[in-house]
Amino acid sequence: MRTEGLGPQCRFWVGVVSAAHVSTGVQGGFAQLNHGKAAPLRKMAQGDWLVYYSPRMDIHRGTPVQAFTAIGCMADDLVYPYPVSERFIPFRRNVRYAPCQAVKIAGILGALSFTQDSPHWGYLFRRGHFEIGRDDFLTIAQAMLGEAYEFGV
Numbered sequence: 001m002r003t004e005g006l007g008p009q010c011r012f013w014v015g016v017v018s019a020a021h022v023s024t025g026v027q028g029g030f031a032q033l034n035h036g037k038a039a040p041l042r043k044m045a046q047g048d049w050l051v052y053y054s055p056r057m058d059i060h061r062g063t064p065v066q067a068f069t070a071i072g073c074m075a076d077d078l079v080y081p082y083p084v085s086e087r088f089i090p091f092r093r094n095v096r097y098a099p100c101q102a103v104k105i106a107g108i109l110g111a112l113s114f115t116q117d118s119p120h121w122g123y124l125f126r127r128g129h130f131e132i133g134r135d136d137f138l139t140i141a142q143a144m145l146g147e148a149y150e151f152g153v
Contacts, residue, residue, distance in 0.1 A: 001138070001148075007047065010048060011048045012131065013044055013048060013050045013051070015050055015128070016126075016127070017054060018056055019065045020058050022052045022054055022069045023069075025052075025095070026070050030082075030094055031050055031072070031092065031095045032082075033128060034128040035090070037090075037091065040129040041091055044093065046075065049074075050071070051068050051132075052069050053125060065102075066105050068102065071097065071144050073096050074093060074095060075093075075095055076093075079093055080093075103143040107143070108139060109121065113136055114136060
């Protein structure tokens with residue numbers, strides 16, 4: 001995996017979103033986190049990378065997924081409201097998603113610094129959005145994108 005396109009200023013994030021909502025975001029080229037709140041999106045900058053973790057297929061029910069389901073790079077610094085309905089206007093960001101395969105977290109738990117040696121690793125995911133280190137990101141990215149992927153911003 002060639003990582004030259006990941007500059008030292010790059011930051012890496014995990015967003016916790018149902019697989020069905022991740023699919024909608026990937027198709028639309030946007031990210032939406034924490035039920036549409038702007039604050040987590042504003043923490044990210046153009047060139048940062050986001051990996052989605054999906055605990056379930058649907059937000060409140062559905063089959064367990066427990067996998068990293070999408071990966072993409074923040075396309076710009078714009079955080080914007082997007083009216084879904086008259087009463088629900090979430091905030092979004094533009095993302096360039098990479099074609100990838102979903103990766104079950106169970107297969108890489110021991111390789112991630114934020115999960116290894118912790119029987120309660122799932123509590124971190126309850127935040128809905130958190131930053132991870134470069135090495136953890138590369139572990140996840142290699143599993144999702146494969147060895148031949150070349151990062152470019």
